[in-house]
Amino acid sequence: MSGDGVVVVGASLAGAHAALELRRLGYSEPVTLVGAEPHLPYERPELSKGYLAGEVTLDRLLVAPATAYPDADVDLRLGVRAVDVDSALRRVHLANGETLAYDALVVATGSANVRPRIDGLDLGGVFSLRTVDEAEALAAAARPGGRAVVVGTGLVGCEVAATLSTLGLCVSAVDPLPGPLWTALGPQLSALVRGWHTEHGVDVISGTGVAAIEGAGHAERVRLADGRVLEADVVVVGVGARPVLDWLTRAPLTLAAGGVAVDAEQRSDVPGIYAAGDVAAVTAPGAPQPRRTEHYSSAVAQGKRVAHAVVGLPMPSPQQDWFWSHQYGHYLQYAGEHGPDDELVVRPEPFAAFFLRDAVLRAVATVDNGRDLRRALRLIGRPVDRAVLADPGGDLRTVA
Ligand SMILES: Cc1cc2nc3c(=O)[nH]c(=O)nc-3n(C[C@H](O)[C@H](O)[C@H](O)COP(=O)(O)OP(=O)(O)OC[C@H]3O[C@@H](n4cnc5c(N)ncnc54)[C@H](O)[C@@H]3O)c2cc1C
Incomplete structure (x- = not known):
């Protein structure tokens, strides 16, 4: 370690959690958080829900209050884009001409929306x-x-x-x-x-x-x-969206599932470079292939995991990724990963749908039914009793 500290590129969910968690874990070298947007790091899920509806203001979306960054001695550089990385010299170049040296670089540049080939995309409205x-x-x-x-x-x-x-x-x-x-x-x-x-x-x-x-x-x-x-x-x-990798062309990173391939500690195959959030394709222990998710829960968890890896502390236990959606007052939640041929077992009220393959629970979806989602989370990847799943009164705590 040269004392250059950590540079986190991408000042949003994964990046802000990584930077703040480093300090929470006692990391004492410099921490710099670089973000292309001019805003303090904020959470995106409400943008299509309460924020668009005018029910929620930006201050309610912030990952942490403005004071959290100076209080944690995180050097926040907003409104500036990273444009290049020299991974041999461990330097990040910014669009304003500055160069930042690092011991560890966290790639947390998330996703950008896909621009389809449709005439008229540049019209007003x-x-x-x-x-x-x-x-x-x-x-x-x-x-x-x-x-x-x-x-x-x-x-x-x-x-x-x-x-x-x-x-x-x-x-x-x-x-x-x-x-x-x-x-x-x-x-x-x-x-x-x-x-x-x-x-x-x-x-x-x-x-x-x-x-x-x-x-x-x-x-x-x-x-x-x-x-x-x-x-x-x-x-x-x-x-749809695609990972933002355009500024990394000179770093010889292995890519997988469209993102930066990392191990269970969020480490890429280039020394000193980690990735977290939408941009990271994680190979979990025992998993057949790398998996990239575009979910709030994984961005937060992976940001924190990077901090543990950098500091050298044991990883927090892995969590099952899940996502939610709010539509017309319904709260839809989904966890796991199903395939087209999985068997579907449905409990109508409160609604829960279980995806099974060879009697093993692969995924669960619930509507306005957080209790069953929470209980089923622990069962994903385990053999389950189909009859208990199908019984609306069946207790999911007894199903495995
Ligand atoms: C409208 C909307 C609704 C969503 N709703 C849900 C939901 O209900 N549930 C759910 O689980 N997930 C939801 N998501 C997905 C969730 O928000 C993302 O998975 C999460 O934001 C990923 O966090 P991230 O930190 O990896 O990346 P992002 O949040 O994409 O942040 C990446 C940041 O990096 C910055 N950046 C990019 N390139 C550079 C560069 N070169 N230099 C500096 N900075 C750079 C970007 O400007 C951005 O601020 C939603 C997403 C959107 C857009």
């Missing part, structure tokens, strides 16, 4: 949603009575459709896949989510994509691949 500034711009354009077309019915698309509809817009949501949240949840649960949307008047158009967004300077209509045309004042494009 076309939005993407990843940052608080984008959420603010969309909120300002979302006027009750307006017509909105949401392109993509993954998690963010579904939530935006639900929020805009609740705000009084007339919403259509379009996706070439057969149903909303199809990849994340599978056909049966997709049908459940479709029901929520149609109940609230959202037109969910599945099985066709968007050919073009048209208008004179501003979006006026969306032309679908099947020839249909939807009138639009606001178009929101949410077709």
Whole structure:
């Protein structure tokens, strides 16, 4: 160690947790947290929910209060992008010309939204949603009575459709896949989510994509691949995300699942470089392949794990990743990873769906039923008694 300390690039969920956890664990060398956005590190999930609805303000989204960083002696550099890394000399170059030396570099640059090849993306009234500034711009354009077309019915698309509809817009949501949240949840649960949307008047158009967004300077209509045309004042494009790796081209990092390949201690194969959050593809002990997740819970846990690895402390016990979604007042939660051929066992009320392969629980999804989610978390990867799962009164604590 040269005394250069830790440079964390990406001042958001994983990065801020890594920086603050280093100090909590007693790390005494310099800690610098570099972020491209001008805002204090904040949490994104509410951007498509309460923040877009005008119910939550930015100060409620902060990972930690402004004072937490000076109090922890974390040197916070906001509004500046890292543009290059020299991993042999252990230096990070910033867009403002500064160079930061490091003993350990934490790559926490998260995801950027995918920009699909659709004509008209640059028209006024076309939005993407990843940052608080984008959420603010969309909120300002979302006027009750307006017509909105949401392109993509993954998690963010579904939530935006639900929020805009609740705000009084007339919403259509379009996706070439057969149903909303199809990849994340599978056909049966997709049908459940479709029901929520149609109940609230959202037109969910599945099985066709968007050919073009048209208008004179501003979006006026969306032309679908099947020839249909939807009138639009606001178009929101949410077709997925990809890890932000463009500033790492000179570091000879191994990539996996689209991200930086790391071991269970978040260490890459380049000495001194760690990765955490959306950008990291983690190979857990005993896991067949690296896995990259784009979830709040994993970004927080991995940020903290990096700090433990840097300080040389034992890793916190691994946690099962899970995510949630709020739509029309429903609280959907999902943990694990299912496959298309898994058997589905459903408890209707309170709703829980269990995905089984060879009598082993692979994944669980619940609606307004945090208790079953919490209990099932401990069962994932273990053989389970199908009859107890299917019985609405069956106690999940006795199921394994
Ligand atoms: C609208 C929305 C809703 C979501 N809802 C949910 C939800 O309900 N549940 C859930 O589990 N997850 C949700 N997520 C996903 C969750 O927010 C992410 O998994 C999480 O933010 C990942 O954290 P991260 O720190 O890895 O990356 P990010 O939060 O993406 O942060 C990366 C940061 O790095 C910065 N950066 C990028 N490149 C550079 C560079 N070169 N130099 C300096 N800084 C850079 C970026 O500006 C950004 O601030 C949602 C995401 C979005 C966008």
